Amino acid sequence: MKPGEPCPCGSGQCYALCCRPLHAGERPAASAEALMRSRYSAYVLKLATYLLATWHPSTRPSELDLAADDSKWLGLEVKRHAVQGEDQATVEFVARYRIAGRGHRLHELSRFVREDGRWFYIDGELS
Template sequence: MPPRRCPCGSGLPYDGCCGPLHAGERAAATAEQLMRSRYSAFAVGDPSYLLATWHPTTRPRDLELDPGTRWTGLQVVSTAGGGMLAAEGTVEFVARYVHDGAAGEQRERSRFVREGGAWRYVDAT
């Protein structure tokens, strides 16, 4: 059986892409990589990773994922900043899903900051 493709759309196997980030084996190197790994966490149902990568000033106390939502695709529209040496960045994306049989999409521009060497999701518009 071939390895499962990563939900983030990189084309890589999950175990060679977002899987090691979800397992805590390494951290995201860029804001875009963190955003892609967070999308994948929604897709594979990993709320603990989402909370761990959320900035403490905006992080909710807990997070329940909707079992009626299946994430079906990610398109990165643009990035600003967020590189390996940057302190902040934004990533605009479209995330597609099916919820209770109806297709939809979430368009978002997410803001990220690097603190203590780790990227954190702050908020979105």
């Protein structure tokens, strides 16, 4: 992405100040919501390595092939971020995308855990 471009996660910040430092490994996500937003941006930008690195080892797939994915991500709306104790949280979101010209919505309640100061995506329940 070009410097100054809006972050795909919809935070209103530019990508260079929002999700890029997380994608580049310069700093960890400060919250489960920040991790979820950075993961959405990683799907937009097809950053499979980042997605796998932020997926909890207990549920992480062995590989993730985004090259064959022809989805066009259109936007993210975070509905709710709830903290359950110091190291667990959920984030409810709706992501809009298009495949072959047809619009879709992904409505998920995602679970996150923090280990050694880093948040990880565990899994999600689709609505």
